[in-house]
Amino acid sequence: xxxxxxxxxxxxxxxxxxxxxxxxxxxxxxxxxxxxxxxxxxxxxxxxxxxxxxxxxxxxxxxxxxxxxxxxxxxxxxxxxxxxxxxxxxxxxxxxxxxxxxxxxxxxxxxxxxxxxxxxxxxxxxxxxxxxxxxxxxxxxxxxxxxxxxxxxxxxxxxxxxxxxxxxxxxxxxxxxxxxxxxxxxxxxxxxxxxxxxxxxxxxxxxxxxxxxxxxxxxxxxxxxxxxxxxxxxxxxxxxxxxxxxxxxxxxxxxxxxxxxxxxxxxxxxxxxxxxxxxxxxxxxxxxxxxxxxxxxxxxxxxxxxxxxxxxxxxxxxxxxxxxxxxxxxxxxxxxxxxxxxxxxxxxxxxxxxxxxxxxxxxxxxxxxxxxxxxxxxxxxxxxxxxxxxxxxxxxxxxxxxxxxxxxxxxxxxxxxxxxxxxxxxxxxxxxxxxxxxxxxxxxxxxxxxxxxxxxxx
Amino acid sequence: xxxxxxxxxxxxxxxxxxxxxxxxxxxxxxxxxxxxxxxxxxxxxxxxxxxxxxxxxxxxxxxxxxxxxxxxxxxxxxxxxxxxxxxxxxxxxxxxxxxxxxxxxxxxxxxx
Numbered sequence: 051x052x053x054x055x056x057x058x059x060x061x062x063x064x065x066x067x068x069x070x071x072x073x074x075x076x077x078x079x080x081x082x083x084x085x086x087x088x089x090x091x092x093x094x095x096x097x098x099x100x101x102x103x104x105x106x107x108x109x110x111x112x113x114x115x116x117x118x119x120x121x122x123x124x125x126x127x128x129x130x131x132x133x134x135x136x137x138x139x140x141x142x143x144x145x146x147x148x149x150x151x152x153x154x155x156x157x158x159x160x161x162x163x164x165x166x167x168x169x170x171x172x173x174x175x176x177x178x179x180x181x182x183x184x185x186x187x188x189x190x191x192x193x194x195x196x197x198x199x200x201x202x203x204x205x206x207x208x209x210x211x212x213x214x215x216x217x218x219x220x221x222x223x224x225x226x227x228x229x230x231x232x233x234x235x236x237x238x239x240x241x242x243x244x245x246x247x248x249x250x251x252x253x254x255x256x257x258x259x260x261x262x263x264x265x266x267x268x269x270x271x272x273x274x275x276x277x278x279x280x281x282x283x284x285x286x287x288x289x290x291x292x293x294x295x296x297x298x299x300x301x302x303x304x305x306x307x308x309x310x311x312x313x314x315x316x317x318x319x320x321x322x323x324x325x326x327x328x329x330x331x332x333x334x335x336x337x338x339x340x341x342x343x344x345x346x347x348x349x350x351x352x353x354x355x356x357x358x359x360x361x362x363x364x365x366x367x368x369x370x371x372x373x374x375x376x377x378x379x380x381x382x383x384x385x386x387x388x389x390x391x392x393x394x395x396x397x398x399x400x401x402x403x404x405x406x407x408x409x410x411x412x413x414x415x416x417x418x419x420x421x422x423x424x425x426x427x428x429x430x431x432x433x434x435x436x437x438x439x440x441x442x443x444x445x446x447x448x449x450x451x452x453x454x455x456x457x458x459x460x461x462x463x464x465x466x467x468x469x470x471x472x473x474x475x476x477x478x479x480x481x482x483x484x485x486x487x488x489x490x491x492x493x494x495x496x497x498x499x500x501x502x503x504x505x506x507x508x
Numbered sequence: 509x510x511x512x513x514x515x516x517x518x519x520x521x522x523x524x525x526x527x528x529x530x531x532x533x534x535x536x537x538x539x540x541x542x543x544x545x546x547x548x549x550x551x552x553x554x555x556x557x558x559x560x561x562x563x564x565x566x567x568x569x570x571x572x573x574x575x576x577x578x579x580x581x582x583x584x585x586x587x588x589x590x591x592x593x594x595x596x597x598x599x600x601x602x603x604x605x606x607x608x609x610x611x612x613x614x615x616x617x618x619x620x
Contacts, residue, residue: 074532080593087586103560108572116579124587142577143548149574153558153567267548285521286550292525293544396537403595409535
């Protein structure tokens with residue numbers, strides 16, 4: 051690698067850092083993303099002009115195919131499907147790192163240029179990369195809801211055996227470095243581990259998994275950087291690894307669950323608490339779109355709290371129309387966004403942004419909570435556990451201590467939901483039976499559209 | 509590169525990453541994630557070397573697959589982030605200020 055290449059990589063690293071910094075502010079985020087893309091372009095051009103590259107057929111084929119597929123996916127994806135796409139891209143990044151490590155390891159073995167350091171780094175890259183690859187594909191399937199499988203009994207034992215096997219293969223990769231068999235065994239066992247770790251996790255825990263896989267895809271690049279002795283891979287991979295870790299931690303705090311709890315004791319059970327019949331019997335009031343419109347007509351301040359149901363019902367544009375109509379009547383409308391609402395960090399914000407709702411209307415949990423008492427009507431749309439007051443009141447509940455949106459403190463709560471079925475935590479929600487609550491049963495989008503229509507007729 | 513220098517780079521970059529990301533508002537979590545995910549496609553650099561090293565057909569095919577996967581990650585990641593960020597922005601404020609100026613113009617007309 052000559053000096054110009056090294057300097058080019060330095061320029062890329064600086065652009066990545068500036069890009070990430072700008073990505074953290076709404077005003078500069080577009081520029082930040084462009085910085086990142088420019089850094090990547092420089093890195094690719096510099097690498098292609100370096101004299102380590104001898105043949106270009108395979109490179110050109112890969113660049114063309116990858117660009118075409120990536121562009122089509124990026125342009126076609128619906129905003130509601132963003133979690134799936136990000137999971138898929140995470141997986142591809144991890145998969146690429148595995149292949150890079152394998153190619154380097156095999157080449158070094160053939161040329162007898164292997165060192166313990168290269169072998170150990172290749173082992174790590176294969177392990178992290180393959181876990182990221184299969185884990186992301188499982189996450190993709192779960193998010194698409196085409197995959198329901200959540201594992202089998204005794205799976206954790208198998209996982210422990212798998213981890214032990216990975217350690218053994220890692221040691222063998224270093225001790226018997228001339229043999230490419232070991233890296234493929236490592237890849238195989240890591241691929242199984244990725245499936246085993248992600249399969250049991252589902253629903254509301256998905257934001258944590260995606261953030262963690264994001265971090266791992268960066269760490270796989272770091273390991274590949276150690277294999278190739280490449281500073282840019284190490285720096286860029288570390289930046290991504292750190293950012294993914296921060297997001298993982300933010301998501302865990304927002305659910306009041308530790309990362310280990312999310313990964314190893316998934317699907318909190320609702321057993322032991324009050325049954326749905328006890329909570330709901332005779333106390334749930336059902337309402338109609340016309341009645342909700344009357345309520346909204348008289349309200350001065352309305353809060354809308356979206357959840358994953360908003361994405362499922364594709365209701366973001368209908369909600370925007372309702373909000374605009376209310377604002378035209380002089381009503382103040384804000385959106386309360388729980389950090390883990392949806393299936394990935396910031397999921398709700400992207401959907402509402404797609405519907406052209408300005409980000410200054412999207413209020414974070416800590417900022418909106420003190421204002422619910424002054425809110426006349428709160429509309430809960432497709433959210434459940436994140437507005438369940440039991441998190442505050444019942445220390446024995448599976449969601450005890452989870453920070454929630456205190457919608458029950460507003461004047462009237464209208465819950466738009468298909469049925470009284472429980473959320474991910476599997477527990478009934480006393481909010482639905484509260485004196486100031488009413489349920490508007492039905493599809494989220496249709497319900498919002500009919501409220502808007504009813505408002506027009508008032 | 510000396511191993512210790514590489515480890516130093518790694519540790520410092522992790523701390524830098526933490527400092528950079530800690531202050532990101534929740535609104536930008538999704539674009540941040542897809543944007544940083546595109547950056548993790550930096551493994552394309554290693555993939556290019558593997559695909560172009562002319563060592564054996566097998567490693568070249570591995571390299572080709574790596575270039576393809578990494579490029580999907582890079583191109584798709586940056587593009588979709590750009591698409592998403594294009595939707596963010598203080599649009600309402602612009603709308604309302606436009607309405608406000610119309611409204612005040614109307615008021616002005618009424619005054620006369």
